[in-house]
Each structure stands twice: as C-alpha cells, then as structure tokens.
Amino acid sequence: MRRRVTIDDVAAAAGVSRQTVTRAMNDMAEISASTRTRVLEAARELHYRPSRHGRGLVKGDQPTIGLVVHDLTNPYFPELASAVVGAATVRGWHVVLADTIHSHDRLADMITLVGQVDVVVGYPAIGQNETERLFEDVPLVRIGSEPGSARAGVELDLTAAMADLAAHLSQQQVRRPVALMPGIDDVRGLLFAEHMAQHGLDVTQVSTGGDQLEETVTAVRELLTGTTPPDVILAFNDRMACWAMKALARAGVRVPDDVRVVGVDGLSLGEIVTPELTTLAVDMVEVAAAAIEIAVELVEKEGAGRPASRRVEHRLLLRASA
Amino acid sequence: MRRRVTIDDVAAAAGVSRQTVTRAMNDMAEISASTRTRVLEAARELHYRPSRHGRGLVKGDQPTIGLVVHDLTNPYFPELASAVVGAATVRGWHVVLADTIHSHDRLADMITLVGQVDVVVGYPAIGQNETERLFEDVPLVRIGSEPGSARAGVELDLTAAMADLAAHLSQQQVRRPVALMPGIDDVRGLLFAEHMAQHGLDVTQVSTGGDQLEETVTAVRELLTGTTPPDVILAFNDRMACWAMKALARAGVRVPDDVRVVGVDGLSLGEIVTPELTTLAVDMVEVAAAAIEIAVELVEKEGAGRPASRRVEHRLLLRASA
DNA sequence: GTGAAAGCGCTAACAT
DNA sequence: ATGTTAGCGCTTTCAC
Numbered sequence A, B: 001m002r003r004r005v006t007i008d009d010v011a012a013a014a015g016v017s018r019q020t021v022t023r024a025m026n027d028m029a030e031i032s033a034s035t036r037t038r039v040l041e042a043a044r045e046l047h048y049r050p051s052r053h054g055r056g057l058v059k060g061d062q063p064t065i066g067l068v069v070h071d072l073t074n075p076y077f078p079e080l081a082s083a084v085v086g087a088a089t090v091r092g093w094h095v096v097l098a099d100t101i102h103s104h105d106r107l108a109d110m111i112t113l114v115g116q117v118d119v120v121v122g123y124p125a126i127g128q129n130e131t132e133r134l135f136e137d138v139p140l141v142r143i144g145s146e147p148g149s150a151r152a153g154v155e156l157d158l159t160a161a162m163a164d165l166a167a168h169l170s171q172q173q174v175r176r177p178v179a180l181m182p183g184i185d186d187v188r189g190l191l192f193a194e195h196m197a198q199h200g201l202d203v204t205q206v207s208t209g210g211d212q213l214e215e216t217v218t219a220v221r222e223l224l225t226g227t228t229p230p231d232v233i234l235a236f237n238d239r240m241a242c243w244a245m246k247a248l249a250r251a252g253v254r255v256p257d258d259v260r261v262v263g264v265d266g267l268s269l270g271e272i273v274t275p276e277l278t279t280l281a282v283d284m285v286e287v288a289a290a291a292i293e294i295a296v297e298l299v300e301k302e303g304a305g306r307p308a309s310r311r312v313e314h315r316l317l318l319r320a321s322a
Numbered sequence C: 001g002t003g004a005a006a007g008c009g010c011t012a013a014c015a016t
Numbered sequence D: 001a002t003g004t005t006a007g008c009g010c011t012t013t014c015a016c
Helices: A007-014 A018-025 A033-045 A052-059 A076-091 A106-116 A159-171 A187-197 A213-225 A238-250 A284-300 B007-014 B018-025 B033-045 B052-059 B076-091 B106-116 B159-171 B187-197 B213-225 B238-250 B284-300
Strands: A064-069 A094-099 A119-122 A140-143 A153-157 A177-181 A204-207 A232-235 A260-265 A278-281 A310-313 A315-317 B064-069 B094-099 B119-122 B140-143 B153-157 B177-181 B204-207 B232-235 B260-265 B278-281 B310-313 B315-317
Touching: A007 A018, A007 A033, A018 A033, A052 B052, A052 B106, A064 A076, A064 A106, A076 A094, A076 A284, A076 B076, A076 B094, A094 A106, A094 B076, A094 B106, A106 B052, A106 B094, A119 A284, A140 A284, A153 A284, A159 A187, A159 A278, A159 A310, A159 A315, A177 A187, A177 A213, A187 A204, A187 A232, A204 A213, A213 A232, A213 A238, A232 A238, A238 A260, A284 A310, B007 B018, B007 B033, B018 B033, B064 B076, B064 B106, B076 B094, B076 B284, B094 B106, B119 B284, B140 B284, B153 B284, B159 B187, B159 B278, B159 B310, B159 B315, B177 B187, B177 B213, B187 B204, B187 B232, B204 B213, B213 B232, B213 B238, B232 B238, B238 B260, B284 B310
Parallel strands: A064 A094, A064 A119, A119 A140, A140 A153, A153 A310, A177 A204, A177 A232, A232 A260, A260 A278, B064 B094, B064 B119, B119 B140, B140 B153, B153 B310, B177 B204, B177 B232, B232 B260, B260 B278
Antiparallel strands: A094 B094, A278 A315, B278 B315
C-alpha cells in the first residue's frame, strides 16, 4: 500500500496551508468560495480521504461496540444483531461485528477487536477460557449471563414462561414430554422438568450430542421408533424445534395432533414454518436495549461503581405447534 | 464522560516514562519484570485503555469495511454478512455493520460511517440518491450491481439458472407459470418470462405491491381464487417463496403436487421448510470473496486503475418444491 | 480570508 | 533497563 495521501499533500497541491484544507473539507466558514473549490478539486484528484485516526485523536468520536456472535447463519444471532445495531444507531454508536466461527485464532482475533472498540457485547462464552485475562480490563456485556455474576450482563429468565408452558401442556393432556437438548443436563431441559413435575408429569431428557441439523433429525427419528414416543417435544431453541418438525413431517407424524413441538427464542423463523411454532419468546429489542444501557454505563461512567445486571423475561408465545 | 486516562497518567502513577508504559502494555522486551508489573498495576487501577486513534496513527492498522445491509431480519442479509465477515476475518480486516432500516437520517448516518471505514460494501441502492455525492470520493462495492456500471461491483447473473429452470419446468409439463414479484416489471420476472417463452410457455406477471408477509399471502390467495390458478410460482426471493408456500398450505394446496414453488437466493431457510425449497441459488461465500477482492484492490491500489467487476452466477438448486 | 503554532495519545528510533 | 526526541494526521486556537 503506497504512502497515504495526507492533508499536507492536498495543501501543497492547492497551494494553501493545511488549515485551509481543513476548512474546505469540513464546510467551515471563513474561506472564500474560490479557494474552497480549488482545494476540493485538489483533494479529489489526489484521492484524499482524511485519516480517521488523525481526526479521531483531536475531535474524539462516538463510541464503538464490538458485537461478537458465534455464527450469523444461526438465525438467533442476526435477530440479536439487528436489535443491537438498531439500539446503537439511535445513539450514534458504531458496531464492529465479529463472529467466532470464522476465527482461526480466537485470542489473537479478540485482541485486535478489543483494541478497536470501547465495549464488547457478546454471548456468554465470550471472555471465558483463553480470553479471560484479556477481558479483565475490557468492558464486556454478556447476553444470557448467569444470574449473580460479578460482571453486569443481560440475564434471560425462562422461569415464568416455563411455568406457563407446563400449565398449558398439562391442560392439553400431554403424557410423555421430552426435552430435546444438544448436551446433557441442560438447564433448559431441567427447568422444563421442574415445572412439568408440578403437574405430575415426568420429562425425559434427550441429548442430541450437538446443535446441528443431522444430529437433531437423527435424535427425533430414534425417539419416534422408541418404546414410548413423546407427545410433546421442547427443543433447546427455535432452530432445533424447526428441525424437529422437519423430521416429524418426514416421518408422517402430524404436528400438533400427534406430537406437539415447542421452541425457545421467539425468532421470526417460527412464523414462516408450517405449522407455526409455539415458543418461549424473548423480545430481542428489549434484550438489546438492556445490553446497550449497560454498555453506556460501562463506557461513560467508567469506574463510577459497577452497573447492575438487567433481567429480561421470556414469555410463552402460543402458536399452532403446541 | 470524564477526561480519558492517558498513557501519561499511568506513567505518572507508576513513576516511569511513557515509553516504559508502552513497553509494559505491549509485552515488549527491554523492561524488568518488576517495573512491568508495577506499570500494569497502575494501568489497571486507573482503568487505562490505550486510545485506538493514538495507536492507529503511529502504527497504522488493518483496513475496515463498512458493511451496509438493509435489514438483518431479512435472512438474505445475515447470510451475506456471515460470508463477508468470514472473508474479512481471514484477512484481518474489521467489519463495521450498519443497516438502513434503523437509520432515521440516511445521509447523516452514512457520513459518519464513511468517516470510520476504508471501503463500503453494500446492496445496490447504496450510494444512490441523497448519498450519491458522498460516494464520489469513497470506495464502494455494490453487491448485485448493474452490469456495465462505471463502478466495479459484484454482478449477480441469473441467466443460466433461469434457463435451467425453464427447461426443468417445461419437462414437468407446467402450463400456467406465474412470476410473483414485489413490484411491476421486475427484471427477475421478465427474465423468467423470456426463458419460459422459449418453451412456448406464457408467464403471468403478478405484483404483490411489497415484499412483506401480508402482501405476499394476500397475492397468493387471490391467485388461487382466480380463473386460472397457477401450477408454478417463481417468487422474487426465497423469503417470499416460503411465505407463498405458507399461504398455499393454509389453503390446502399441495406443494409440489398442485403448485410448484421456486425461490431465488439459495438461503438455508429453504432447507428448513417443508417441503424443501427449490431455488436459484447463489454461493454467498463466492459473492463475499468477490466483494472483498474488489475492496482490496480499491483500498490498496488506490488510483492504480479501476478494478474490474466480478460476476457470480446463480444455479438451479433442485429440491422438493418444484 | 488565511497561515503559524500547539497539541490530541501513542510508539519507533535513538539516546543513555 | 529506562528516558528523550520526534512525528504519525488532523483540528483548534490565535495571529495576521
């Protein structure tokens, strides 16, 4: 990359001083129309673009959020990202987007990101393990953070929605509920079991071994051929729920008549599938607003006491699938 | 926001010079372990974070892309964004994400974005109308640009895929094809008609009047109750195609038995719905790679001749819906 | 209306 | 191992 064109180059080309170039570039007063056009022409010919660092150093600039998602092809993340970008745009903040799925060196990539932004917003795994030390000094807002964490974050609360779901399913005379989770002993599955137990129903925990399409489809197929096929499936999230519905459709099983399906998240994906997905929805706009509020406190009142976590509640969104 | 903590503050607190602070912060050699820890402690206590502008000015930094999408809740854009982030990450570039749907003042927001990035990547409408002058001096890569444009961009070519689709549909004995487009005289609809005509088939152009769910569903319902209901629908894109399938399912119409449905884009959304969507797919990774290639030429070989446009072809992806 | 000087926060090069 | 000097590119005084 050749040496960058600076304000001095333009000044020399136009035969004026640097300050005059600044005046022309920034539409300031105290400059004659003729010199302004002359300067602007010189700038254009040289392909001059002011350095953001030079300018930022003296003028300061709006804060920047580093938004770290895992994988934008997982529809949860774009919906979150959209809300975060919306909340940031309103405040004039910028959003630097990074994902972890394309990163070959998590720590290195995170270091360069952290150097570019004022605060990082990300999912709960951010700042764990190898990047833990890095974030000792960097403002971080986790979305879906553990309640009671020392670090302020957005806590997502499924309790009320899960209670409503259990009541609803009990009313529907459900007998054999299954929690379909990517791993074992998933908190969502356990919470589901807890609430179903209050209605005298015993939840079978099923682990797919992963959160991908194939694993989900296979697990559902096995469930159907088992001795006691379920009559309702709570999936880990909406995406898995949709995959489960796909597997059910393939097997000729009707939803919700034969098996009910419930997801978690409330993505618009659930509206596009047939039947429409019943889900424990969370309002992403609310989540993003909470995240940005914490980010603002972190950035603007640096050191003035730790901001508090925000809590956002899921709610049962009854649609056609359950 | 209080005055920012600078390297001098840390230097004073630790009783050393600025350079020593730099050495400690950047893990450089030529510093004793004891002073390093002393400096690091002072830095932490003061909540010191190096200014990206100060550092960027002297060290230079990686280029930054401004990625402008319209709306991340439209699944086309996250899939594009994912690919762009992937391609950028590999090169160590950063991506500043902005959308237009949340922008209250397009021009103002675009001006601040442009000041933060080295090159803008966006959809065809970027840099049109009120922002046209702004982009006279700013590198811009349009994805889906018009062939023959003076400005290098990524041109998406539907021709071959459309020819394949027409041949396929003709073989399937289709009789009453419809192009379901948001506007009138849409190029995609016209291209479809052109190719179907070569098989002696006449395409009816239908405009929904918009690209939202309701409009699409209404249009499909009207189509079904019309005098000559279609037996195949080419939708403007995958999202509209999925909505159309939803409307068909509601009406009790079987896909593909009664009506075939085809989308455009090749989003993973098409795999999640039942039946799976046949579509004119474009490889987003290829698109993003092409966009970044142009961006690199624009940024690194500034002024050394205009880079050429890249062309990416759609291809017919036969799945279950047609 | 225009130019000269000073300084934003940082690091590289050169002292010591 | 540490400090001094210079300068990155820009805008803000303050002269003229």
